[in-house]
Amino acid sequence: MTNTYIAPGKAGVGFNDLIRDIKLGVYACGAFGGQTMLENFSFTAGWGYMIRDGQVAELVKDVVLAGNLFQTLDRIDHIAGDFTWNQMGGGCGKGGQFPLPVTEGAPHVRIEEALIGGDV
Amino acid sequence: MIDRLLETARRKVDGADALWRREEQTAVAFESGRLKAAGISEEAGLNLRVLSQGRMGVAGTTAAKPDPEALLERARASAELGEAVDLAFPKAGAASLPPIPTYFDRTANASLDDLIALGRMLVERLARPDCQINVSVEREVDETAVGNTAGARSEYRGTGIVVTADVTRIAGDDVLMVYDHYVGADMPSDGDLEALIRSIETRLSAALTIVTPPDGSLPVVFTPAGLAAVVLPLEQALSGKTVLQGSSPLAGKVGAVMFDERLSIIDDPLTPGRPASRPVDDECVPSRATGLVERGAVGRFVYDLETAARAKTQSTGNGRRGIFGKPHIGYTNVLFRIGDGMGGRHGVPRPTPDLGGGLIADLDDGLIVDDLIGVGQGNVISGAFSHPVGLAYRVQRGEVTGRVKDAAVAGNAYDLLKRIGGVGTDGRWLGSRWSPSLLLEGVSVARR
Numbered sequence: 001m002t003n004t005y006i007a008p009g010k011a012g013v014g015f016n017d018l019i020r021d022i023k024l025g026v027y028a029c030g031a032f033g034g035q036t037m038l039e040n041f042s043f044t045a046g047w048g049y050m051i052r053d054g055q056v057a058e059l060v061k062d063v064v065l066a067g068n069l070f071q072t073l074d075r076i077d078h079i080a081g082d083f084t085w086n087q088m089g090g091g092c093g094k095g096g097q098f099p100l101p102v103t104e105g106a107p108h109v110r111i112e113e114a115l116i117g118g119d120v
Numbered sequence: 121m122i123d124r125l126l127e128t129a130r131r132k133v134d135g136a137d138a139l140w141r142r143e144e145q146t147a148v149a150f151e152s153g154r155l156k157a158a159g160i161s162e163e164a165g166l167n168l169r170v171l172s173q174g175r176m177g178v179a180g181t182t183a184a185k186p187d188p189e190a191l192l193e194r195a196r197a198s199a200e201l202g203e204a205v206d207l208a209f210p211k212a213g214a215a216s217l218p219p220i221p222t223y224f225d226r227t228a229n230a231s232l233d234d235l236i237a238l239g240r241m242l243v244e245r246l247a248r249p250d251c252q253i254n255v256s257v258e259r260e261v262d263e264t265a266v267g268n269t270a271g272a273r274s275e276y277r278g279t280g281i282v283v284t285a286d287v288t289r290i291a292g293d294d295v296l297m298v299y300d301h302y303v304g305a306d307m308p309s310d311g312d313l314e315a316l317i318r319s320i321e322t323r324l325s326a327a328l329t330i331v332t333p334p335d336g337s338l339p340v341v342f343t344p345a346g347l348a349a350v351v352l353p354l355e356q357a358l359s360g361k362t363v364l365q366g367s368s369p370l371a372g373k374v375g376a377v378m379f380d381e382r383l384s385i386i387d388d389p390l391t392p393g394r395p396a397s398r399p400v401d402d403e404c405v406p407s408r409a410t411g412l413v414e415r416g417a418v419g420r421f422v423y424d425l426e427t428a429a430r431a432k433t434q435s436t437g438n439g440r441r442g443i444f445g446k447p448h449i450g451y452t453n454v455l456f457r458i459g460d461g462m463g464g465r466h467g468v469p470r471p472t473p474d475l476g477g478g479l480i481a482d483l484d485d486g487l488i489v490d491d492l493i494g495v496g497q498g499n500v501i502s503g504a505f506s507h508p509v510g511l512a513y514r515v516q517r518g519e520v521t522g523r524v525k526d527a528a529v530a531g532n533a534y535d536l537l538k539r540i541g542g543v544g545t546d547g548r549w550l551g552s553r554w555s556p557s558l559l560l561e562g563v564s565v566a567r568r
Contacts, residue, residue: 033497037510038295040525042494062498066508066528067568070293115568117506117530 001092005105009079018078018110025051026116028063042066064117078110122265123273125168125188130269133196135171137209137268139402139441140164143260148235150243150255158232165443166191171207172199176426180444207429210405212271217399217406220390224306227279228261235259238313242285245317251324252288257281264398272404279305280395283313287320296523298324298511299491303551305395323490323511326475326523331514333527333567339486339541340529340563341479341515344550346489347558351454352496353503353533354385358412359449360423364431367501369534373418380540381416382459389437389452396452396552403439403447410436412454424449456555458543477544477557480515487565488513488520488557489529506530530564 019025030046048063049056065072084105091099122138129136142164149157165182168191177199179191235257242255260280267273286299300319302308308316342350362368370378389407391397400406403425411419423431424439424447440450476488491510498505508528513520537560544557 032499033494035494035497037491037493038297039293040493040508040510042492042497042508044494044498062502062504062506064494064498064506064528064530066493066506068526115508115526115528115566117528117566 001102003085003103003105005083005085006079006107006109008081008083008107011081013078013081015080015082015108018080018108019051019056020054022051022054022110026060026063027051027056028065036069039068039070040066041069041072062117066115066117072111072114075112075114076109077112080108083107121166121186121188122267125166125186125191126267126269128188128192129168129170132192133170133172133199134174135207135209135269136168136192136195137403138166138168138266140166140265141262141443143262146232146235146259148232148239148257150239150253152252152254153243153247155236155239158236160232163443167441167443167445168192168195169446170195170199171205172196172202174204174206175199175202176205176207176446177202178444178446180442182443205426205429207425209268209270209425210272210403210435212273213406217274218390218408220397220399220407221392222276222278222305222398224279224393226307227259227281227305230259230281230307238283238308242283242313242317246285246287246320248287248289248324250289250291252290253285254288255283255285257283260395264402266400266402266404268404272400274400274404276399278395278398281305281307283308283316285316285320287324289324294330294525296324296327296511298327301551303395303549305393305397322475326513326520327511329522331522331524333509333512333524334485334487334514334565335567336565337562338565339483339559339561340565341476341483341486341488341542341544341557341559343477343488343490343544343557344546344548344553344555345491346512347553347555349492349495349505349507350531350533350536350558350560351553351555353500353505354413354537355451355454356501357503358385358418358421360421360427360431360433360436361449362501363421364427368421369501369503370418370421374420375417377416378418378534379413379416379537382543383413383416383537383540384411384457385413385419386411386455386457387422387436387438387451387453388455391453391455394453394549394552398452401435401437401439402441403435405435405437405439407437407452410438422449422451452552454553456547456553458540458556458558474546475513475520476515477546479542479544479557479559480520481518483515483559484517486515487524487527487529487563488515492529503532503534504530505533524567527565527567530566531560531562536560536563
C-alpha cells in the first residue's frame with residue numbers, strides 16, 4: 001500500500017452534521033493502536049467523548065472498538081466532506097519491506113453500529 | 121575486545137561498562153507446507169557506557185574490527201549531553217557465579233538439514249486437507265562478554281531454539297488460525313513435539329463448530345496464552361522504571377496484599393534449560409531470583425543499575441542491553457507459582473493439552489480464552505483491558521460446545537487476580553513465561 005484513504009463525502013458536510021441526529025454514541029479520536037487478526041480487528045482510540053442528543057458530551061477513556069472488518073465497513077452510514085491526511089509518518093513492515101513509508105487519511109466517518117469495549 | 125576497551129576507558133573517563141555479543145541465527149521457514157526459506161545470519165557488536173563528569177553516555181558499534189578509541193570518544197561525547205546519574209558499577213564478585221547451564225551441544229550442533237527435517241516432520245504431522253500449515257524453526261547460538269571498570273567481568277555462551285507452527289483453515293467467510301510454539305535452550309524432545317502437535321489438534325478440532333457467544337459477567341478460563349492480557353499490566357507495574365515515573369499503581373504497595381494469597385510470581389534467571397537464563401545480566405550483576413509477588417503481596421520491583429541508582433536501591437540483575445542505546449529493564453523467566461504444588465511444576469513434561477486445564481467441569485456457562493486481539497495497546501498499566509477474542513471457546517454445562525466469534529472480554533487485571541477461582545493442571549512455558557490456566561470470575565463478556 002502507499003497512500004490509503006477514505007474518499008470524502010459531499011463538500012460542506014461537517015462533523016456536526018454527522019452527529020446531529022445521534023441520541024447516544026461515541027466520538028472516537030486519535031489512535032493508541034490497533035491490530036487485525038484475519039477478518040477481526042481491535043482498535044483503541046487515543047481519547048473519546050460521549051455523544052448525547054446530537055452534542056459532544058463528557059470525555060471518556062478506554063474506548064476500544066472491536067469487530068469484523070468487512071461488516072464494520074459495511075455499517076458506515078455517513079461520510080463527511082472534511083478530509084484530512086493523518087500525518088503519522090508510519091512504515092509498513094509487511095513482507096520484510098520495513099520501513100516502507102505509508103500514509104492514510106479520512107474525513108469524519110459515522111458507523112451506525114459498532115461493538116465498543118465492555119464494562120470494566 | 122572488551123578488556124582493551126575498558127582499559128582505554130579507565131584512563132579517560134570516570135567509569136565505564138561494556139557488553140560484547142555475537143549471535144548466529146539459523147532459520148528455516150515452511151509456508152503452506154513447503155520449504156520457503158532457509159538461511160544463516162550472524163551479528164556481533166559492542167555496546168559501551170561511560171560516566172564522565174557525573175553524566176552518562178553510550179555508544180555502540182557493529183564494526184567487524186571496532187576501534188576502541190573511536191567508540192570511547194563517541195560515548196564520551198554523548199555523555200556531554202547525557203543525563204546526570206550517580207551510578208555505581210558492581211565490583212568483581214567475591215563469590216563465584218551461580219552455575220547455570222545455558223549452552224546445549226545438541227542445539228548448537230544441529231545442522232541446517234536437522235532443522236529442516238524437524239520442520240518437515242511437523243508439516244507432515246499437522247497436514248489436513250482443508251488447512252494451510254506454516255512452520256518455522258529458528259536456532260540461535262550466542263556468546264556474551266560483559267565487564268566494567270570496577271573489576272567485574274564475565275562471559276558465557278548460550279543456545280536457544282524456537283519452533284512455531286500455525287494451522288489456518290478457511291471455510292466460506294470464516295478464517296480460523298491455531299498457533300503454538302516450543303521455546304527452549306535445548307532441542308525439543310519427542311514428547312515436546314508431540315505436545316505441540318496435540319495442542320494444535322485439540323484446539324483446532326474444538327474450534328470447528330461455531331456457537332453463539334454468551335453475554336454478561338461470567339467465569340472465564342484464561343489459558344497460559346490467553347493470560348497475556350492479565351499479565352502485561354503486572355509486568356509493567358512491577359518494573360522499577362514505572363515506579364520511579366510514578367505511573368505504577370503498585371508503587372508504595374510493597375508488602376501489601378493486592379492479589380489472591382495463593383499467587384506468587386517470580387522472575388528467575390537461573391531456571392535450567394531456558395534461553396533467557398544467564399549467570400549475570402547485561403550489566404554484570406550476578407543473577408538471582410526476584411519475588412515479584414509473594415503469596416499475594418507485592419514483593420520486589422525489578423531494577424537495572426540506572427533505575428536502582430535513581431530509586432536509591434540495588435539492581436535486581438534485570439539489566440538488558442542491545443548493541444545501540446543504553447541498558448534498560450528486562451524480565452528473564454517469569455514464573456507463576458500458585459498454591460502448594462498446584463498447577464503442576466515447571467520442568468516436568470507437558471501434560472496432555474486438555475482444553476481448559478481441567479477447570480471447566482463445574483462451569484455452567486463461561487468462556488475459555490486462548491487468544492485476544494490487540495493486547496498491549498491502550499493504557500495497559502491501569503490494568504483495564506478490553507479486547508475482542510482471537511480464539512475462544514464457549515463452555516456450557518461443563519463441556520466445550522464450540523468456538524465463539526464476534527465477542528469481546530473486558531476486565532481489570534488487578535481486580536480479577538484478587539480472587540483466583542481455579543488453577544489448571546496444564547502449567548507450561550509460553551515464551552519466557554510459565555503458568556497454568558487460571559479461572560477468573562466476573563469477567564465482562566460482550567457480544568454483538
